[in-house]
Amino acid sequence: MSKLSSADLDRIFSLHTEKNKSPLIKAHIIQIFAESPINVWCDYHADANNKDPMTDFQQLMFSEGKRHHKFVNETLFSSAANLPFATETEGFAQVLELMNDEAVGILDMPLICKNLKISGRPDIMRKVSDQPSIFGSHSYEIIEIKSAKNIKTSHVLQAAIYNRMIGKIQEFTPPVFYLINGDLEEFPYYAEEYDEQLDEIIQQLINVINGESIAPTLRGARWPWESYVNDLAIAANDASLIPGIKSRRREYLADAGFTTVNEIAEASKEDLEDIQGIGNKTAEKMIACAKALDSQSIFFKQPLPELPKHGTEVFIDLEGSNLYPSKSGSAMVNYLIGAVVRTNNSAEEFISFFADTPDQEPDNTKEFFKWASSLEDPVFYHWHNYEKTQLQLMGESFEINDISLQFVIERLIDLSPIVLKSYAFPIYKEGLKEIAQYLGFSWTLDDVDAMGSIALFTNFVESEGKDLESKNKILTYNEDDCQATKFIFDWLNSELVT
Structure with missing residues (x-):
């Protein structure tokens, strides 16, 4: 043709x-x-x-x-x-x-x-x-x-x-x-x-485009409209403010007539259990979180368990980046392991293990396990399951001595389920930062978060180790995360006393 x-x-x-x-x-x-x-x-x-x-x-x-x-x-x-x-x-x-x-x-x-x-x-x-x-x-x-x-x-x-x-x-x-x-x-x-x-x-x-409205929900928008839509959802007291209620569950709740926080706070478990995807435990959690938000106060759910006593208390936090391939097979290169260490006989200390390049992650991990397994009667507190999952994977992938690996893994305690089984907070997300801030802790840097630390690490790597300002910001942010974990732990102990 x-x-x-x-x-x-x-x-x-x-x-x-x-x-x-x-x-x-x-x-x-x-x-x-x-x-x-x-x-x-x-x-x-x-x-x-x-x-x-x-x-x-x-x-x-x-x-x-x-x-x-x-x-x-x-x-x-x-x-x-x-x-x-x-x-x-x-x-x-x-x-x-x-x-x-x-x-x-x-x-x-x-x-x-x-x-x-x-x-x-x-x-x-x-x-x-x-x-x-x-x-x-x-x-x-x-x-x-x-x-x-x-x-x-x-x-x-x-x-x-x-x-x-x-x-x-x-x-x-x-x-x-x-x-x-x-x-x-x-x-x-x-x-x-x-x-x-x-x-x-x-x-x-x-x-x-022609004007049909969409109900604003918390975290329902992406950049650059995230803050604007979140503010609209808060003003509407939308059900999505309750932690764990994402778009699909919100749709099911709305279909059943529950669109606001106070409507869920006033609901019975039986009302919610009739809704698709909501069982007894989920209904209990949703109502407790809704009551906390509705009253703007902590809602008590059940007594706290006794926390273990150890000679060395370690509060750890990992920083990772998904922009580099990890030799562990993980989607993240964990370039920083930070720890706040407290014993009865010495002053509190922040210790960091920082890989200046992604290739240094294996050696950095080995240094951490060598140090951690040398501590006297330690317990390692962290928030949520990321630290345990990643340390287990890193330890196995980087051929950490099995005795050292198990010494650390078996002494890890996740504070997140302990806190959240006993309390509901008047917050929109049950994360470390949200809970610690509600309880009175504050971060040193306002312009750094988990995503920001990834950008800072990229700046540091691309500068070939010369951008010390970026590195120091990451270390400050990580230390604050460790301190926030300790802050919540100390609050829990004060609750046990009272």
Whole structure:
């Protein structure tokens, strides 16, 4: 088949574009809407001044995504075309010419589809030589690039809409489209399996763009609307303020007539147990947390168990980063193990084991276990199960002496279940920071959290150990986490006395 004429290309261009008018939907919004519908509502209907500023961690994530995208393009699609353009319509006209000229690939250039009311820039349009289309004996298929190792449904739906768009434009819809993940693995997806879900998402999206409201829920939004939506949820006293109530459970509760904290606080266990997915223990916990929030005071659930007495009390906390591969096989490189140590015969001391590079994680771990197993009659307190899970994995992977490993593992005590079985707090998340702050503890640094420490560690590694300010911030944050664990432990002991 011969190439299309300029007149043919003009006809295709006119068929899919409208003069001086942009399509209603940008294709990348499909992914955002699938993950957080209220983010899209805010984009269209909320005051932009309410947006959160970008944090160092978010900037790092965007940079990592761009770096991965560039690496994939240079590694796998170096022969593909990418032309400069001033407007989306100009770029779309160039795409049609490239498709007509049988470009082997087209990178990050716009598609416009008036019929679907959508425009967007797929990552890759790859030539398929043996499948004809309006452009001749060849056609194009869609490839989307994601830096995540695990592909989400939202990623697939974004690729699916590009696949539908290119089908309209070339008059042949590819039956399969592809996604490349953070490990450079290419996965096929069959368009027909996502058609119905895509239709539903698009209609819901159009409804929201046209003004349909969405109930604000705690942690229901992503950056940059997280704080704004959280404030709306708090103002509405929404049921999602209760720890453990996420979107699906909130839907079930709302269907049963429970939409606010005080409605759940006044409910009986029997009322809640009739709702899908809620058993006796869950109902008890929800009501206790709701009562704590409703009264703005601690709700007592059951007596505390007696805490063990040891000669050396150690309060530990790990800092990890998921941006580097770990030799332990974990998704995290645990580059810092911090410990606040207290004995009857010596002053309290903060001790840290810091791996200056990800490669030093095994040696750093060995140093920690060597030190920990030398302590006299120690007990290692921590908050939640991360420390035990990771130390067990690190110990086994880095061939720590089994006696030393078990010496530490068997003396680990997670304070989280001890506290939460006995008390419900008037807080929205049952984390170390939230509970310790409620009880009166304060962190030294306001601008560092778990995600921020990952960005700081990246800064330190990339500076080849010269960025001591970042390292010191991480150490300060980690010491405060250890001190917060000790603070809660001491509060528990005071509760046992009273």
